[in-house]
Amino acid sequence: MSLAGRSLISLWDFTKAEIETLLSIAERMAEAIGLGGRERRGSFEPMDRILATLFFEPSTRTRLSFESAMLRLGGQVLGFADARASSTSKGESLADTCRIVGGCCDIIVIRHWLMGAAKVAADFSGVPVINAGDGPHEHPTQTLTDLFAIKRVKGTLSGLRVGLCGDLKYGRTVHSLAPVMARFGSEIVCIAPKALQIPEETLAEVENLSGKRPEATEDLAEALNDLDVLYMTRIQQERFADRREYERWRGIYVLTPELMARAPEDLIVLHPLPRVDEIEPAVDRDPRARYFEQAHGGVPLRMALLASLLGLQPAPGPQRRYGLDVQPQPSAVPETAEEVRSRGRQVVENAPPCRREGCVTEVWDSLPSQAYVLPDGRQVCAYCERALAEA
Amino acid sequence: MSLAGRSLISLWDFTKAEIETLLSIAERMAEAIGLGGRERRGSFEPMDRILATLFFEPSTRTRLSFESAMLRLGGQVLGFADARASSTSKGESLADTCRIVGGCCDIIVIRHWLMGAAKVAADFSGVPVINAGDGPHEHPTQTLTDLFAIKRVKGTLSGLRVGLCGDLKYGRTVHSLAPVMARFGSEIVCIAPKALQIPEETLAEVENLSGKRPEATEDLAEALNDLDVLYMTRIQQERFADRREYERWRGIYVLTPELMARAPEDLIVLHPLPRVDEIEPAVDRDPRARYFEQAHGGVPLRMALLASLLGLQPAPGPQRRYGLDVQPQPSAVPETAEEVRSRGRQVVENAPPCRREGCVTEVWDSLPSQAYVLPDGRQVCAYCERALAEA
């Protein structure tokens, strides 16, 4: 069950046990870099491995977090921070670009505006690939960072009541967090105005996984009373074509010290950041506000992931403590066939081509036409994972 | 009197003794990297510390100099080279950005167009911060580089006659160099057309520190006869709204071989670079032209600064010679209360908010309203250090 040599395109690429093992390694990494106390900080020896960060779309936070993780491990980094600096302007296919970059590095982190771009990189580069966001499709390390924050404070991922609040329609992070919390046996509460509610598809997926349809409400103040985790999100300005539409929703939910005063004592507040107006700075001083800690956890989490996919071995002695001697932990909640539905493994070759808007197959039509078969027999495009029309 | 863990926002953050110690460490660093002769070059072992370079405004020279310094020390670098690549476009506050970046690194170098941005980084990031230019406010490592160049050639910072020539109105470097030379007991001569003379505020500060008002003249040829140091500056094109106004002043002072022929033998010519037309390339061959040497000194100076703020300890053996065993040198000229006026220490909380143009408080109004008290009792905004209106 080693992760060495594998890629992370979607959270479904890992079983629950693999996710839990990764979080345990991340905890070791957090300790090694002194996250929970500088005095316990260890040190890492240099390591001759190179990470290539291919950011076809800028994302400073995510990029710096990955680069920091690789440098903390003792490795090296090269790459580009936005597409303008890449040679895609000369009309090269993404597959060719990845094939060539694969010869310059040992592992790739890619961010792209097209769904399926990370899968293309994994298929053609010859090295492990981590998806750092492929359009509206997936951004699994953000979700792993969320899980790591919850696990560190709550000690578990099961049996929790997790409120998602804000722009649940366009906010990609909640589309990933909701199903994975359901996989781990937690309950979801969706707090949003009707116009920005979570898509029916995600609701159905959560229900399918947990046997229970998430509650939906517009009332943050009331919902707050009963939550273990409040996950705030910003209104995604860039997704609104109409500026007035954005202004209408911006500020609809604002977490204030007054609201916090009435919230449970053991609540924790998370946020994928950046925030705009939805959490008042005065809340930052509340010990239940854990969003900066959450963000800081992104570095050891990514260290654990890079080390695992690179197959680094723990070295003897006090140096280079990769934490990879952590044994995979069997999941507390048994995995159902539903949960490990092994997307990405049951591949249909020569499937009907997808080529829909936003899918990588729309732009490069010579990519192999592949589909994945879901447990209910439906086929989804292997790149954007949207359901294919009936053949 | 250790600098470990501290930040450098303004030159007033360091006493004269601290500055002199830093220059001594820089001299050791210069030797270790072979600046004064490749044959004496030492070597540095890798070090698991990360510098984040946050350049919200491009500045290749300054950025590369810091990056080179950190790499020469054996450390690592991440960051961004201009604001376009940052997530500020999503509306995040600078405080939040710095808080998150602080989790990715061990020290931050920041350049920003807003006055006070470096102070915000220091207040929120949790790691030491170096100001690499915050709008028209401060750029202390440029001034330290200037001091290092003078000290290396002249052997002292006291008792010198230093001519500042060119655009003294908009040239930020001279606004910092003039007061610090006065602190060290040197004399200032301001060579500029009336329209581009040094601001009255800076003149008053120098007079206040040295008890002597700087001379002012328009005549470079004459002033030259009597100088130990000539500090040339370019006309700051980007500060002129009107192109014709710029063209009028450009070329008003041009240092030529003819002028140099009549200048003292022990004069040295410095320039913060880049130059445009104000020093003819033919002057480069004159042994008194020290501006490239000055620029090269920026690397060991920044090595000394990074090593000091990171609190690196000198390692035994021939490797990793950080030079930090240099003992702080008591300043030759005694420090007056005036000199160590400890800006940044006497803080007034809940001061009247500044929010003036170009100050970081104008953009982010949730920053704490802080003021510093000057020795004469006046209060200045703690961010942009401009005098606050009477309460």
Added chain:
Amino acid sequence: MSLAGRSLISLWDFTKAEIETLLSIAERMAEAIGLGGRERRGSFEPMDRILATLFFEPSTRTRLSFESAMLRLGGQVLGFADARASSTSKGESLADTCRIVGGCCDIIVIRHWLMGAAKVAADFSGVPVINAGDGPHEHPTQTLTDLFAIKRVKGTLSGLRVGLCGDLKYGRTVHSLAPVMARFGSEIVCIAPKALQIPEETLAEVENLSGKRPEATEDLAEALNDLDVLYMTRIQQERFADRREYERWRGIYVLTPELMARAPEDLIVLHPLPRVDEIEPAVDRDPRARYFEQAHGGVPLRMALLASLLGLQPAPGPQRRYGLDVQPQPSAVPETAEEVRSRGRQVVENAPPCRREGCVTEVWDSLPSQAYVLPDGRQVCAYCERALAEA
């Protein structure tokens, strides 16, 4: 015959024996990084040397290849990926920029849109410089990568029949590859429509070197029968002012599985990449398609070059195997005076200034006016190497 401390501006800076030695070192490097089999991968210790990559024009492929090479050697990298991030906007001369960057690093790789820019860097920086493309003038590491690919598969650079196909008028790579293959005693076949044929100047140079004028044809299918190496190139869209003109030629030569079926069994297909339409993706699976292998060879080739110019010595023990104990190999084919014509050594100072379009002397007129004398007595501008008008 050591390369230590030297610069590579043009392929004529190296003798054939030096090129062959470099290719032998590159072969060792390829082995050390596991190019020909991961199981044989070695490791490199950290090395305190810094490469500055100065890309005034973006070129992701070339930049990442150099950065990977330096990091693989254990060194460090700083620099910029495109001109917008540089301070050239403040009107600084290229000579000044290079002089300052030289103080931040141990070796420079430069790409610039002006011919001669790399020579300026070599003249002013004080460190070895590698030309990574100076406008239409030279891009020698691409050509060395081509030679390395040919040598690895064919075992020799002599006695081959090399077909160049596509846009031979604007494709810079073929203008370099043709003469050097002629120097090594191979034959050139130019496959292009008349409007995009190789310039007469290059034809003359090849004839001059090999005593034989290259064949020219428009028929790829026929030419294919008789080739050892087919070097495909893309139509350089960015060189056509007129979009319709580009569309007319794009797709004129497309290498298909059908064409490959009729080609010799020991043919190899190369391409400098990126490709657009000129090689169908289905050809990638053909074992004779070697263009990705060729691209991957660019890393060890650049490792060999960086190590040689930096004068790195092979370390004892299993680590840091620079391969520099390779003894220079005398060239199989004797060198004629013609071949080692030592451009760059017979310098005429105070030559008539060039200042023609695209030459670095057009922009900075204070550069020294230098010319090189060719064996036939003609003088060429030392920057752009175009013939100077009669004095």
